[in-house]
Amino acid sequence: MDTLFAYGPMVLSGISLTITLSLASLVLAVLCGLIGAWAKLSRYRLLNITGNAYTTLVRGIPDLVLMLIIYFGGQTLINSLGEATGLWGYIEISPFAAGTFAIGFIFGAYMTETFRGSYAAIDKGEIEAALACGMRPATWLRLIVWPQIVPLMLPSFTNNWLVLLKTTALVSIIGLQDVMYNANQAGRSSHQPFLFLLLAFAVYLGLTALSDLGFRQLRNRYKLR
Amino acid sequence: MDFALIFENWPLFARGLWVTISMVSLSLALGALLAIPLALVQAYRVPVVGRLAATYCYVFRGTPLLVQIYILYYGLAQFQSIRDSVLWLLLGNAYSCAVIGFTLNSAAYVAEIYRGALLSLDKGEIEAASAYGMTRAQVIRLIALPQAFRLSLPAYSNEVIFLLHASVVASTITIVDILGAGRKLNSTYYVVYEGFLTAALLYMVVVLFITLVFRKAERKFLAFR
Numbered sequence: 001m002d003t004l005f006a007y008g009p010m011v012l013s014g015i016s017l018t019i020t021l022s023l024a025s026l027v028l029a030v031l032c033g034l035i036g037a038w039a040k041l042s043r044y045r046l047l048n049i050t051g052n053a054y055t056t057l058v059r060g061i062p063d064l065v066l067m068l069i070i071y072f073g074g075q076t077l078i079n080s081l082g083e084a085t086g087l088w089g090y091i092e093i094s095p096f097a098a099g100t101f102a103i104g105f106i107f108g109a110y111m112t113e114t115f116r117g118s119y120a121a122i123d124k125g126e127i128e129a130a131l132a133c134g135m136r137p138a139t140w141l142r143l144i145v146w147p148q149i150v151p152l153m154l155p156s157f158t159n160n161w162l163v164l165l166k167t168t169a170l171v172s173i174i175g176l177q178d179v180m181y182n183a184n185q186a187g188r189s190s191h192q193p194f195l196f197l198l199l200a201f202a203v204y205l206g207l208t209a210l211s212d213l214g215f216r217q218l219r220n221r222y223k224l225r
Numbered sequence: 226m227d228f229a230l231i232f233e234n235w236p237l238f239a240r241g242l243w244v245t246i247s248m249v250s251l252s253l254a255l256g257a258l259l260a261i262p263l264a265l266v267q268a269y270r271v272p273v274v275g276r277l278a279a280t281y282c283y284v285f286r287g288t289p290l291l292v293q294i295y296i297l298y299y300g301l302a303q304f305q306s307i308r309d310s311v312l313w314l315l316l317g318n319a320y321s322c323a324v325i326g327f328t329l330n331s332a333a334y335v336a337e338i339y340r341g342a343l344l345s346l347d348k349g350e351i352e353a354a355s356a357y358g359m360t361r362a363q364v365i366r367l368i369a370l371p372q373a374f375r376l377s378l379p380a381y382s383n384e385v386i387f388l389l390h391a392s393v394v395a396s397t398i399t400i401v402d403i404l405g406a407g408r409k410l411n412s413t414y415y416v417v418y419e420g421f422l423t424a425a426l427l428y429m430v431v432v433l434f435i436t437l438v439f440r441k442a443e444r445k446f447l448a449f450r
Binding site: 057059060061062063064065066068069072073075076162166167169170172173180183184187191192193194195197198200201204205208209 | 284287288289290291292293295296299300301302303304386389390391392393394396397404407408411417418421422424425428429432433
């Protein structure tokens with residue numbers, strides 16, 4: 001019990017990093033997803049191909065592999081580019097930036113599919129009717145597309161978020177001090193790895209359960225099951 | 226990129242590929258078996274046991290696989306009683322720890338898929354089977370389960386790819402799987418791209434292969450649709 005009080009706060013202090021990282025990655029993922037969906041739905045072939053390459057590539061490669069490529073490879077790439085062009089000096093990518101970028105980029109591909117699929121499921125007649133009425137794009141998005149697309153994409157969006165949240169545990173491998181990393185350290189220092197890993201287990205379960213509750217509220221609002 | 230280095234080390238990657246494939250196939254097979262009772266007790270609302278199975282699935286789906294694997298490999302080693310027991314034959318070994326972890330995790334996801342399929346079965350078919358005088362066990366074994374397996378196929382192919390991707394965490398508990406081989410190459414020769422990019426490519430090839438196999442399987446087993 002004493003060890004739990006000695007090291008417990010350190011483990012829990014990782015929660016803020018886990019949450020910040022998850023939210024930052026989510027924002028980036030939504031951005032990447034919007035761009036990806038726009039590219040896939042565009043009438044230009046080149047954009048379609050790029051969008052398809054993005055989703056196929058990202059969904060074919062495991063997240064940790066991409067994260068390591070971005071963290072280690074990206075670092076080297078940026079610096080050798082800087083050296084070759086002489087435009088910038090040595091830049092060090094922080095693990096936080098690499099983690100956020102990697103997770104955001106990866107989940108952007110899943111978001112692309114979520115957005116594209118939901119948009120495709122909206123009744124085309126309504127979209128055309130609204131445009132034919134002379135609605136401005138902003139009004140059209142707000143009044144016609146948004147209310148219909150939200151319930152359609154909510155289930156898959158929820159799922160993406162839950163998977164994203166759990167994926168953030170991987171950043172402990174590139175040295176970010178999140179819940180997982182701290183639990184591992186606490187376990188090593190106290191020689192009670194089971195206790196602290198179980199604490200991390202409980203923290204993640206709590207976070208996913210909380211998110212689940214939040215999204216359930218949203219689903220109720222949109223009268224979804 | 227030093228392609229010669231990659232080709233010189235092909236046995237390393239071949240071994241890694243074999244480790245990943247054997248580990249994932251073994252876990253998938255065991256997980257699919259374990260998922261059957263987990264899904265049945267939930268779908269048929271068996272009192273108490275059904276609830277327990279639902280909790281099991283919720284907990285394993287709500288926490289990162291990395292935490293689960295660490296608890297099995299690093300956490301349980303904390304207890305002298307476990308190290309002295311027969312269980313240690315399995316838990317003292319990284320490979321079998323990974324297989325146990327992947328199996329328990331995959332079973333939770335696959336049980337959800339089966340459960341959904343069991344609930345979406347055609348009522349008429351089940352009623353017809355009972356009307357023929359089949360016992361409940363016969364209906365489940367001969368009608369419900371085979372149908373549920375077919376309906377699960379598309380979702381199951383996603384789970385297979387998901388587990389393949391998730392299996393990279395094995396490289397964090399000293400296993401030399403595909404990613405482990407990449408990491409080993411990088412750290413031995415002080416390079417950044419070669420190992421990770423080769424690993425990424427190998428994973429993509431495996432994903433492509435899985436996709437093709439399941440497309441064939443779906444065409445065969447879901448031909449009636």
